[in-house]
Amino acid sequence: MDVHKLISVIVPVYNVEEYLEECLESIKHQTYTDIEVILVNDGSTDNSKEICEKYCRQDNRFKLINQENQGLSEARNVGVRESIGEYIYFVDSDDVIKVDILETLLSFMKDDVDIVGCNHSTNKEDLILQTSPNIVFQGNSSEAIASCLNYRGVTYFAWDKLYRRRILEQVPFLKGLIYEDFYTGIVTLKYIRKMIVLDTIGYYYRIRSGSIMRKKYSEKNLDIFKICDSLLEEFKNDIIVSELSKYLFLVISQHVLFYRIQPDHIYYNIYQDYIAKFANIAKKSHEVLRSCRVLRWYLCSPKYFTRVTFPLYLRYNSVAKFVKDKVRGNV
Structure with a gap:
């Protein structure tokens, strides 16, 4: 086994018996065969463990690690530590890959490239589309971070990218927190030499009722503040701190809308305080303030921002995008 060409596919597993076989089949039948598949059973109480054991018996490339439930972040960290490949790819156990x-992805991983990403879809049928991959982003660390913070083709998701091992060894997932992709996905960009993103759809992301973002609000959702604080600490002396703060300002504002956090919500004031905190850091950059209209609107009237101004802003953007797509013939 040549570890310099080996791809370690890491699959955290937790109570996904309904979808697990479809996921593992899509990995087992990859056209690139020099892989190891690290299955991290994170204390499943259904038949997920037995399904993993079956695949390990059928294919010696599959390896099972059983542990008490510690959460997705630590399951991924364990997978990284136990893997030996030069390259690492994450697959969530209810999803499917092309x-x-x-x-x-490996064909674009040149000597100076540390991450190669692809597109994902919530429509499984998109995986059978036969298209020649085109590069839609290619840049260094600062360019990748800027593209991510401005929603221009680079995402923070863990599972739509092929990583060079050393990158993930430098930036482990934050243990015990949800939204773990959010921190690691941005901070890893700080340590890369170059990143490439392809326009091909290679990953099917399954939206199901039990996923984190589909659950009702709980105190675990407050993890978003710990993640944001950790990001701010990581980049506090960086030239992009105002750009990052603008991004976090928008993320928290979207959180308020997503979970319908109204003035009578127990954590309403915490959300408002964090929005103000990130807005006040972001506005210190004249360039950020000039380029971000919604930030200027907030500073003019913070009181009505999450209840009136920001919803109208998002609605306007949605309609504008629809019209633009229709003109281009995409609708």
Whole structure:
């Protein structure tokens, strides 16, 4: 086994018996065969463990690690520590990957490239589309971070990218927190030499009722503040701190809308305080303030921002995008 060409596919597993076989089949039949598959059973109480054991018996590339439930972040960290491949790819155990995605991503992983990403879809049928991959982003660390913070083709998701091992060894997932992709996905960009993103759809992301973002609000959702604080600490002396703060300002504002956090919500004031905190850091950059209209609107009238101004802003953007797509013939 040549570890310099080996891809370690890491699959955290927790109570997904309904979808697990479909996920593992999509990995097992990859056109790139020089892989190891690290299954981290994070204390499943259904038949997930037995399904993993079956695949380990059938295919010696599959390896099972059983542990008490510690959460997705630590399951991924354990997978990284136990893997030996030069390259690492994450797959959530209820999702599916395109049959040739590992081969495609690896073909763009040149000597000076540390991450190669692809597109994802919530429509499984998109995985069978036969298209030649085109590079839609290629840049260094600062360019990748800027693209991510401005929603221009680079995402923070863990599971739509092929990583060079050393990058993930430098930036482990924050243990015990949800929204773990959010921190790691941005901070890893700080340590890369170059990143490439392809327009090919290689990953099917399944939206189901039990996923984190589909659950009702709980105190665990407050993890978003710990994640944001950790990001701010990581970049506090960086030139992009105002750009990052603008991004976090928008993220928290969207959180308020997503979970319908109204003035009578127990944590309403915490959300408002964090929005103000990030807005006040962001506005210190004249360039950020000039380029971000919604930030200027907030500063003019903070009281009505999350209840009136920001919803109208998002609605306007949604309508504008629809009209633009229709003009281009995409609708």
